[in-house]
Amino acid sequence: MPLTIAVLGGGVMGRTLATGFLRRDPAPLVLVAERRAEVAAQLSADLGVRTCSAETAVADADVVVLVVKPQDLGDLLAQVGSHVAAHALVISIAAGVPTHRIEQALPAGVNVVRAMPNTPARIDRAVTGISAGANCTAQALELARELLASVGTVVDVPESLQDAVTAVSGSGPAYVFYLAEAMTAAGVELGLDEATATLMANRTILGAAALLDVADESAGELRRQVTSPGGTTAAAIAALDAAGVDSALRAAVGAARDRSRELSGQ
Secondary structure, eight states, rough: OOEEEEEESSHHHHHHHHHHHHTTOOOOOEEESSOOOHHHHEEEEEHHHOOOOOHHHHTOEEEEEEOOOOOOOOOOHHHGGGGSSOOOOEEEETTTOOOHHHHHHHTTOOEEEEEEGGGGGGTTEEEEEEEETTTTOOHHHHHHHHHGGGEEEEEEEEGGGGHIIIIIIIIIHHHHHHHHHHHHHHHTTTOOOOOOOOHHHHHHHHHHHHHHHOOOOOOOHHHHHOOOOOOOHHHHHHHHHHTTTTHHHHHHHHHHHHHHHHHHOO
16 A cells, blocks of 8 residues: 655755655655645645645654754644654654654654755755664664655664764755855856856866766875876865865864754754
């Protein structure tokens, strides 16, 4: 019998996950709870999902996916916690919120999995770190793994490392977009028109990422291969080193990790 999946939150990630789930065979029944009427109507029209209240969505759901901001999760759990079926799998993508806090708001024995996907899920290229809660069975964790694999790669991590996952991969796409912005701006400053600079920066990052994905060499080795002594790339890397870019990026990832910890109350 097809799964019934309740997606609580119909924003970009809620839509993305619902789209991935619907590709399963057999296709599940997907219910989406979204407070914004216009967004709910668009989801229903585009995906053919049923939209309803959060309480209705979770009542008979085999899987409940919490796709809300961390600061909104407590109110949502207070609203729907008593309506979640005792056999359900609950997947939360709220950054920084530990599984034990979610379990406290749910019936005893509910399977809870904490997950951190990233925005490349929109093109099925996410990397998602998942961690099982204290009461989660191996079967429920495997189901979570299968569902989240519909939008990319899934990696099992201890929950103690979820803040690191958030910092490296959850926030990671923004670091790449930041780099693309800077490369584009530099190209314009050097005389390229904006469209050309944007195309060159974006496609360079895309090509480098694709090479990194399939090459046997590490990122460091690939960098060394293109950095001829005394050449243009060597001059660029020297400028980056002089500006402390390596240290700044490590500090940025650390700051994201620390903020994730703050959200969890650590």
